[in-house]
Amino acid sequence: xxxxxxxxxxxxxxxxxxxxxxxxxxxxxxxxxxxxxxxxxxxxxxxxxxxxxxxxxxxxxxxxxxxxxxxxxxxxxxxxxxxxxxxxxxxxxxxxxxxxxxxxxxxxxxxxxxxxxxxxxxxxxxxxxxxxxxxxxxxxxxxxxxxxxxxxxxxxxxxxxxxxxxxxxxxxxxxxxxxxxxxxxxxxxxxxxxxxxxxxxxxxxxxxxxxxxxxxxxxxxxxxxxxxxxxxxxxxxxxxxxxxxxxxxxxxxxxxxxxxxxxxxxxxxxxxxxxxxxxxxxxxxxxxxxxxxxxxxxxxxxxxxxxxxxxxxxxxxxxxxxxxxxxxxxxxxxxxxxxxxxxxxxxxxxxxxxxxxxxxxxxxxxx
Amino acid sequence: xxxxxxxxxxxxxxxxxxxxxxxxxxxxxxxxxxxxxxxxxxxxxxxxxxxxxxxxxxxxxxxxxxxxxxxxxxxxxxxxxxxxxxxxxxxxxxxxxxxxxxxxxxxxxxxxxxxxxxxxxxxxxxxxxxxxxxxxxxxxxxxxxxxxxxxxxxxxxxxxxxxxxxxxxxxxxxxxxxxxxxxxxxxxxxxxxxxxxxxxxxxxxxxxxxxxxxxxxxxxxxxxxxxxxxxxxxxxxxxxxxxxxxxxxxxxxxxxxxxxxxxxxxxxxxxxxxxxxxxxxxxxxxxxxxxxxxxxxxxxxxxxxxxxxxxxxxxxxxxxxxxxxxxxxxxxxxxxxxxxxxxxxxxxxxxxxxxxxxxxxxxxxxx
Numbered sequence: 029x030x031x032x033x034x035x036x037x038x039x040x041x042x043x044x045x046x047x048x049x050x051x052x053x054x055x056x057x058x059x060x061x062x063x064x065x066x067x068x069x070x071x072x073x074x075x076x077x078x079x080x081x082x083x084x085x086x087x088x089x090x091x092x093x094x095x096x097x098x099x100x101x102x103x104x105x106x107x108x109x110x111x112x113x114x115x116x117x118x119x120x121x122x123x124x125x126x127x128x129x130x131x132x133x134x135x136x137x138x139x140x141x142x143x144x145x146x147x148x149x150x151x152x153x154x155x156x157x158x159x160x161x162x163x164x165x166x167x168x169x170x171x172x173x174x175x176x177x178x179x180x181x182x183x184x185x186x187x188x189x190x191x192x193x194x195x196x197x198x199x200x201x202x203x204x205x206x207x208x209x210x211x212x213x214x215x216x217x218x219x220x221x222x223x224x225x226x227x228x229x230x231x232x233x234x235x236x237x238x239x240x241x242x243x244x245x246x247x248x249x250x251x252x253x254x255x256x257x258x259x260x261x262x263x264x265x266x267x268x269x270x271x272x273x274x275x276x277x278x279x280x281x282x283x284x285x286x287x288x289x290x291x292x293x294x295x296x297x298x299x300x301x302x303x304x305x306x307x308x309x310x311x312x313x314x315x316x317x318x319x320x321x322x323x324x325x326x327x328x329x330x331x332x333x334x335x336x337x338x339x340x341x342x343x344x345x346x347x348x349x350x351x352x353x354x355x356x357x358x359x360x361x362x363x364x365x366x367x368x369x370x371x372x373x374x375x376x377x378x379x380x381x382x383x384x385x386x387x388x389x390x391x392x393x394x395x
Numbered sequence: 396x397x398x399x400x401x402x403x404x405x406x407x408x409x410x411x412x413x414x415x416x417x418x419x420x421x422x423x424x425x426x427x428x429x430x431x432x433x434x435x436x437x438x439x440x441x442x443x444x445x446x447x448x449x450x451x452x453x454x455x456x457x458x459x460x461x462x463x464x465x466x467x468x469x470x471x472x473x474x475x476x477x478x479x480x481x482x483x484x485x486x487x488x489x490x491x492x493x494x495x496x497x498x499x500x501x502x503x504x505x506x507x508x509x510x511x512x513x514x515x516x517x518x519x520x521x522x523x524x525x526x527x528x529x530x531x532x533x534x535x536x537x538x539x540x541x542x543x544x545x546x547x548x549x550x551x552x553x554x555x556x557x558x559x560x561x562x563x564x565x566x567x568x569x570x571x572x573x574x575x576x577x578x579x580x581x582x583x584x585x586x587x588x589x590x591x592x593x594x595x596x597x598x599x600x601x602x603x604x605x606x607x608x609x610x611x612x613x614x615x616x617x618x619x620x621x622x623x624x625x626x627x628x629x630x631x632x633x634x635x636x637x638x639x640x641x642x643x644x645x646x647x648x649x650x651x652x653x654x655x656x657x658x659x660x661x662x663x664x665x666x667x668x669x670x671x672x673x674x675x676x677x678x679x680x681x682x683x684x685x686x687x688x689x690x691x692x693x694x695x696x697x698x699x700x701x702x703x704x705x706x707x708x709x710x711x712x713x714x715x716x717x718x719x720x721x722x723x724x725x726x727x728x729x730x731x732x733x734x735x736x737x738x739x740x741x742x743x744x745x746x747x748x749x750x751x752x753x754x755x756x757x758x759x760x761x762x
Binding site for chain 1: 441456459465466479617632747751
């Protein structure tokens with residue numbers, strides 16, 4: 029992957045850098061196809077037909093290519109799509125490649141694009157992504173007695189992890205005071221509760237060959253696009269559906285997971301995500317966070333990369349960057365942020381839109 | 396599918412109509428997943444996260460869904476993607492569903508969106524889709540001695556076919572004079588050489604069950620996005636690559652094809668497409684068109700539906716509408732435009748961008 033954060037490189041250049049990295053790592057100079065992920069290049073950079081454009085830019089013409097998109101879980105969806113294509117037996121190697129270039133536009137314009145994933149009804153009422161995420165946060169905090177300090181702890185932890193990640197957008201630590209006095213975005217969410225607008229790309233070569241890391245489980249679920257229609261605001265049903273499928277396919281229980289990357293576009297989403305993937309009972313994850321259990325040195329490290337919060341969130345690429353972090357951790361080459369124990373299973377959870385198209389992926393170290 | 400052409404229905408309503416039609420035809424009330432195709436809903440209607448939005452609108456939550464996009468071949472790419480997902484053995488039924496709502500915007504704005512598929516370099520020089528298609532037309536006509544009358548004949552034939560198609564955008568015939576005196580769009584392309592901006596949706600339920608119509612072959616190729624980089628303007632190399640793969644998979648020769656839907660976004664593309672899929676030798680298809688061989692009553696009917704030219708071209712949906720027409724023709728329920736002989740193999744060819752991501756699909760009647 030490329031370093032996430034504002035970049036002078038164009039989207040196709042970022043994707044090129046990530047693809048070259050992945051193909052070099054995999055030791056291949058050719059693939060049978062290219063699956064490209066990007067959420068809104070049409071809106072962010074004015075380029076469409078992005079899969080053909082990128083495949084040409086990579087020098088991979090005449091290989092087949094297509095773009096897959098599921099809003100902010102796009103990076104996970106392309107992995108998903110390529111997995112099934114490989115499982116069909118028609119392909120041997122597929123390059124999955126995701127990126128987003130978000131900092132070309134002013135923040136207001138970029139935020140508007142991000143809010144287009146919400147339901148038309150809720151947008152008409154003025155709903156934006158942070159505003160609806162704030163409703164979710166309030167509902168969770170109020171239902172389960174979770175205070176501001178748990179959100180703060182997620183931000184502090186993820187920034188601390190990102191300090192050790194050369195690919196992270198924010199490579200600096202923040203303390204509780206800095207988080208809690210940062211600008212209010214949408215009460216209770218402050219600036220440091222929100223992931224940033226980033227540029228970046230991520231790539232993986234997937235293969236049917238036997239490899240040290242294998243895909244153990246994949247699950248994908250959807251939910252009503254209007255928050256108003258949902259039974260619960262304190263859990264994403266789409267993650268729960270995805271979790272059930274992924275663990276069924278993997279044939280294991282959540283307790284077997286050694287490390288996870290959870291979609292912390294907003295700090296409360298990490299807490300809710302940890303419950304939805306089955307790590308903790310509903311309403312209790314915030315206590316485990318406060319106990320330090322999800323830190324790199326804890327029993328169940330969550331977002332060792334820094335997460336979307338601090339590694340950054342180029343929307344289309346984040347889901348794949350999560351998977352890359354898990355691959356690195358399982359392989360033992362995550363550098364200064366390497367988890368210091370034997371890791372067998374890693375999990376990623378990616379949220380598309382406001383919990384409308386969520387994907388859970390389980391990887392296993394079989395080396 | 397829905398009737399193509401300007402509609403008061405919203406994109407999600409058009410997609411709903413097509414999905415209900417397909418599920419009713421298939422006799423299923425549930426599917427394992429939904430693959431949604433749309434080229435630029437973000438730009439045309441301002442909605443993103445389209446796959447989750449549509450899946451919710453269809454009442455199919457919590458089923459997994461994703462959007463696949465390859466510019467104007469999107470409708471074929473979703474069929475392709477769902478085929479491989481089904482071949483993986485992880486799914487039994489998948490709803491593939493494509494649509495585009497293009498007439499909300501003024502023609503100029505819509506045309507600008509369509510031209511975003513071209514290379515950034517050629518766009519900077521003022522390149523638009525009709526302008527570059529005109530270059531292709533000129534190159535072909537000049538290289539092969541093809542005159543204006545062959546283009547006219549394609550338009551006249553496809554309008555005549557569309558008169559018999561209740562789903563067509565233009566249900567009226569045109570004569571040579573009307574075509575040849577129509578407004579010049581980009582010399583030599585006149586108004587009646589160009590497919591229209593349309594609204595519409597198309598859907599198919601694909602299944603691993605044995606069915607009267609099976610997928611015999613699928614092929615997908617790409618080409619350089621800049622026209623300037625290509626070896627030839629008189630043939631789309633991406634179609635040739637796709638053709639070779641599709642026929643190899645089907646294990647047959649082009650001479651076995653009984654009916655075809657060819658991507659006639661511009662009349663010369665039908666002529667070039669017929670050569671690229673192997674029906675006729677390079678430089679000769681225009682003569683076969685003038686001889687009437689591609690008419691419904693001819694030996695190799697091409698675009699019995701009316702094609703993109705007259706059935707209309709809601710960009711994301713056209714590739715799937717082609718496949719639907721072939722299914723109807725092979726089944727024998729194409730109504731007044733039914734080809735009156737035993738049909739075993741049908742072929743579709745879909746062009747993504749200006750020949751950058753082309754897909755060939757071969758269906759077989761095994762009933």
